[in-house]
Amino acid sequence: MAIVHATDATFQNDIKEGLVLVDFWAAWCGPCKMIGPVLEEMDAAGSAAKIVKVDVDNNQGTAAEYQIMSIPSLLLFKDGELVDKTVGFQPKEALEAFISKHA
Secondary structure, eight states: OOOEEEOTTTHHHHHSSSEEEEEEEOTTOHHHHHHHHHHHHHHHTTOSSEEEEEETTTOHHHHHHTTOOSSSEEEEEETTEEEEEEESOOOHHHHHHHHHTTO
16 A cells, blocks of 8 residues: 545545544654654555555644644554654654554
């Protein structure tokens, strides 16, 4: 499954089904650049969750709706409902454990 790049317009549709890990990020954010390859590796390995990325600079409405104050912020949705949140860089093992709590 390919990583989805959501916009304010597509976000609700992108998270409505199944387990979805959303990465709120920005191009200028160092830790965001570090977590990108981790998410790509997880996606390539068949993550238990669909991975969606939201650029906070270009999609301020969605970032504001979920009160994103620090990036990267990783929100986990299950069938459109927010079930968990973590902030900051996370190694692959920690992200997999974070997802598996709700799988």
